[in-house]
Amino acid sequence: MMKGSLLYEGKAKRVYHVEGQPEQLILSYKNDATAFNGKKKDQFEGKGRLNNLITSKIFDYLKQRNIPSHFIEELNDTEQLVAKTTIIPLEVVVRNIAAGSITRRLGIQEKERFNPPLIELFYKKDELDDPIINDQHAYHLTDVNKAELDSIKDKALEVNALLANLFKQTGLDLVDFKLEFGRLADGTIVLADEISPDTCRLWDDKTGEKMDKDVFRENLGDLISVYKIILQRLEEHTCAK
């Protein structure tokens, strides 16, 4: 596996070409943490490794349960091999419990439960601070059609059910999370990007403690020790199986 040139550098990852494999990419997880669309920034030694290992475990778990994603394999502590996709500029957020932007946007009390879970779409556009959009906006702003968006939402709910169950077994409530989808060369839409405590809200189901990027957003303590606990709990769970 020969790492090729840098294709793109995002806030949390670098994306590299793979020599001789035009349909694959290497994602290299950085130690940078950003919040509020990059307005708050810091670096945490070991964060890239933790998010790479956590995301790899989660995509493996989903693959075993018939949820295809771009993930191919973990290459080393901070890098993973993925199928090349063209990312659809949508952030698909699933919410089980109210927290974060929805509490501010709609005046809903934190901790209120959504049953059934809510899906929100955001337009992935830094210059606009990723505004919330509806389905019609998504058809206009992206290349997805109605059948594809419906299937993206079904997939998001399926992922929610699987991950809520996985995290529950590790003593965590899955509050909400964000997914991204991309198109493979043949046009098929698959789950892409990462699923980690950077992109999920996870609360300890006994203490209610926040165990995700809110620790950084809200200055609640040491991010790395919290992410280590998430990885450890996932490892214990997957080893026990």
Ligand code: C5P
């Ligand atoms: O900020 P908000 O409450 O809308 O976030 C909902 C969920 O989506 C949270 O789990 C957050 O970590 C995730 N998210 C993300 N990337 C963004 C925006 C939100 O991973 N750009």
